[in-house]
Every structure is written in structure tokens, then in C-alpha cells.
Amino acid sequence: MSVRVGILGATGAVGQRFIQLLEDHPTFELAALTASESSAGESYREAAKWRVNTPIPDDVAEMTVSATSPSAVPDDVDLLFSSLPSGVAAEVEPDFLEAGYVVSSNSSNDRMAPDVPLTIPEINPGHLDLIEIQREERGWDGALVKNPNCSTITMVPTLAALDQFGLEAVQVSTLQAVSGAGYSGVTSMEIIDNAIPHINGEDDKMETESRKLLGAFDGAELELHGMDVSASCNRIPTLDGHLENVFAETAEDVSVEEAAAAMREHPSADLHSSPEQLIHVFEDFDRPQPRLDRERGDGMQISAGGLQETTNGVQYNCLAHNTIRGAAGASLLNGELLVEEGWV
Ligand code: 11C
Structure with a gap:
């Protein structure tokens, strides 16, 4: 089974780790990269100041970066990983949730909201069921899951x-x-x-x-x-x-x-x-x-x-x-749990 995924905030330090960790992932196929308005339309190679310790995968380097807006992300993308600055995430994540996307987010906004699962799959996978309450209360078709700091x-x-x-x-x-x-x-x-x-x-x-x-x-x-x-x-x-x-x-x-x-x-x-x-x-x-x-x-x-x-x-x-287990790897793992538990 292949799940098409995107990264919100793909050019930052955690966004780069997502790209590294998604290379050759058995389930996730990278299909969308977003960044700030000023990078929209650039290739990822142009937009990112690449700093992680493995090269940018060739296919990713040539992908076009879009603005961080639901209309810029293809409809057949099922799951989004978010590494947006928390102020930006607080503004735009709800737009994606209303548009029906499932978002696994590393951003710190909403981590303590009572209806948002804050999850480490090896520790509290059952908290994912908070999504039912979240959907009822917020009327979202999508779902928001956070990983901790x-x-x-x-x-x-x-x-x-x-x-x-x-x-x-x-x-x-x-x-x-x-x-x-x-x-x-x-x-x-x-x-x-x-x-x-x-x-x-x-x-x-x-x-x-x-x-x-x-x-x-x-x-x-x-x-x-x-x-x-x-x-x-x-x-x-x-x-x-x-x-x-x-x-x-x-x-x-x-x-x-x-x-x-x-x-x-x-x-x-x-x-x-x-x-x-x-x-x-x-x-x-x-x-x-x-x-x-x-x-x-x-x-x-x-x-x-x-x-x-x-x-x-x-x-x-x-x-x-901190940027693998503590950030991109943590969101990726929550994405794997969301798939495993049938939320994606
Ligand atoms: C630091 N832990 O080392 C912070 C960075 O809430 O995800 C990550 C901030 C967060 O400064």
C-alpha cells in the first residue's frame, strides 16, 4: 500500500529531516512540498539551504515547491507532515484540516488542546482515539495529531x-x-x-x-x-x-x-x-x-x-x-500509526 504524503514547511531544518527520512520509505510517497510564499514556484534544490548529512534525493531536488495553502496541495495527497513555525501553523493547519487532510504535526501550537492527540506511538497510541472527539467538536473532516517537543x-x-x-x-x-x-x-x-x-x-x-x-x-x-x-x-x-x-x-x-x-x-x-x-x-x-x-x-x-x-x-x-526522534522522526512515526490504525 502506498500513501501519498506532503510536507508543510519543507525547507526548514525539520522539513529537511522529513525528506531524508522519507527516502525509500516503504509506505509513504512524497508528492507535495510547501514553503513560504517567496519560495513558491522554485525547485526544492533552489528553495532549500540543504544542511542534513545525506544529499537531497534527486527526484525531490527537482520537485516544485508550492505555497502553504490547501489549494496548492494535490487532492490525492492523504497525509501531511507539518514542520511549520508554530505561529504559522496555528493559522494555516486549520485550513488543511477543514479541507479534509490528516496532519501529523511537529509544530508546538495546540499540543495541549484537550481534543488533540499528543502521541508517541510506543507510549500512548490509544490517545489517537481523541480524533473522534476532535472531529465532533471542530467539524473537521481531517484530523490533527501532534508529537511532543x-x-x-x-x-x-x-x-x-x-x-x-x-x-x-x-x-x-x-x-x-x-x-x-x-x-x-x-x-x-x-x-x-x-x-x-x-x-x-x-x-x-x-x-x-x-x-x-x-x-x-x-x-x-x-x-x-x-x-x-x-x-x-x-x-x-x-x-x-x-x-x-x-x-x-x-x-x-x-x-x-x-x-x-x-x-x-x-x-x-x-x-x-x-x-x-x-x-x-x-x-x-x-x-x-x-x-x-x-x-x-x-x-x-x-x-x-x-x-x-x-x-x-x-x-x-x-x-x-532531537531532530530525528525528537521532531521529523516523531511525526513520521505518528503518520505510520495513523495509517496502521486506519485514520489515513
Ligand atoms: C529546542 N526543543 O531545542 C526546542 C526546539 O516545541 O518543537 C523544538 C521546539 C518545539 O530549542
Whole structure:
């Protein structure tokens, strides 16, 4: 089965990752690329300042970029991946949803809307059923599904594994790569010999999105997880890969061995882009490291390490590739889930 797909915001950093990940995809056939009005009519090669580490696929390089409007996207495109800046996405995604497109979006607008599934397929695939409520309430023929922020995706699979011990509170401090800030960060590496102890809006995203992802959905309403999450987000001069130091407080005692086993045994999903093992756990205290470990599982595996017992739970480090597992790969995986579950 082949599903024709498009990318909204195809020339940006995440849009480029979509193109890379869609090359030779067994289900998705790339049929539409949109960008800002100023690029409309250009070939993709002309429109994109290509920066990912593999060449632009030849057929994509010659595709014509259109404006980001439903009338510019062919009707036989069934699924759109969105990597638009959130302000633009908030304005134009509803137009595509009204026009009947299914949109798997990485953009941060609407992630916490009660009728919008915020989904990691290996963690909360059942939340996709919120689409029924969304269609009733908004009158859309299409459907909108979001993936979380990259720093949230890095941590939440490990928390999902630990929740069997009764998660009560989480403190997390992040060391985030410059690619999370888009091109300018990657181009200039202007923070070499420095670190920035703040990322706008990021603490709040980690605190709220984590509770939604691990929340219970009874088919009618989604209840946020009751754990208290406190995040401190920081930018460091790595290129790709967000590293995070997590302190998880649990109701039950949990040993390092039990926590590591829970992470290793957390199921992955039977989807093309899911890694065979969702979480790789290192015994070494100096792993995971961004440069060594971000490409594990083609950039889709989460790594953890440095597990230690604390007085009321465990502490550890975790890592994921922020523009693959944390962005384009996350939306792609949600697209695969939407197909698998019959929404596309
Ligand atoms: C960063 N996590 O590293 C951000 C980038 O909500 O999808 C992604 C922002 C988002 O700066």
C-alpha cells in the first residue's frame, strides 16, 4: 500500500529531516512540498539551504515547491507532515484540516488542546482515539495529531518505563543541542565556549506535555498524569542530540537493576520507523553522550545511563536525537500509526 504524503514547511531544518527520512520509505510517497510564499514556484534544490548529512534525493531536488495553502496541495495527497513555525501553523493547519487532510504535526501550537492527540506511538497510541472527539467538536473532516517537543520525547519513554513503580515527581535538567534552535544556531555555533541557562518556553513544555503523554484516556476525557514535573532547560554547544539529567521520585522503592530492566523491557511498536528496542541502557556512567549515541537505531532509539538510587527513587541520564526522534522522526512515526490504525 502506498500513501501519498506532503510536507508543510519543507525547507526548514525539520522539513529537511522529513525528506531524508522519507527516502525509500516503504509506505509513504512524497508528492507535495510547501514553503513560504517567496519560495513558491522554485525547485526544492533552489528553495532549500540543504544542511542534513545525506544529499537531497534527486527526484525531490527537482520537485516544485508550492505555497502553504490547501489549494496548492494535490487532492490525492492523504497525509501531511507539518514542520511549520508554530505561529504559522496555528493559522494555516486549520485550513488543511477543514479541507479534509490528516496532519501529523511537529509544530508546538495546540499540543495541549484537550481534543488533540499528543502521541508517541510506543507510549500512548490509544490517545489517537481523541480524533473522534476532535472531529465532533471542530467539524473537521481531517484530523490533527501532534508529537511532543524534542526534550519531552527524550525523557518520557524512560518515565513510561518507571511508572510501574508509581511516579510521583520528576526533576529534569537538560543540555540541549543548537540544532533545536534552527539554522542560525547550527550555522554560527555562536555559543561555543558558553552555555545558555534558559530556553524560551521549554521548561513549561516539558512540564505539561509529559503529564499529557502519560495521562489516562477513558475514551471520553484525557486526565493528565498526577506527577509533579519540574524542568530546567539549557543550551550547550553540541550540534545534535539532547542530553538530560533526570531525578524520578517513585512511590515504591526501586533498585538500579529494576529501573534498568524496566527501561530495557519497555515495548517498542510494530511500525517501520520504531527501533527494535525502544530504550538502550548503558552500564557506563559516562554514557550516553550526544556525539557517540545520537544515531543509535537510525536516530530513533532513546539511550539512558548513569542509573543511581536516590532516597526516594532513581536518577539517570537520557539522550535522543532531537531532530530525528525528537521532531521529523516523531511525526513520521505518528503518520505510520495513523495509517496502521486506519485514520489515513
Ligand atoms: C529546542 N526543543 O531545542 C526546542 C526546539 O516545541 O518543537 C523544538 C521546539 C518545539 O530549542
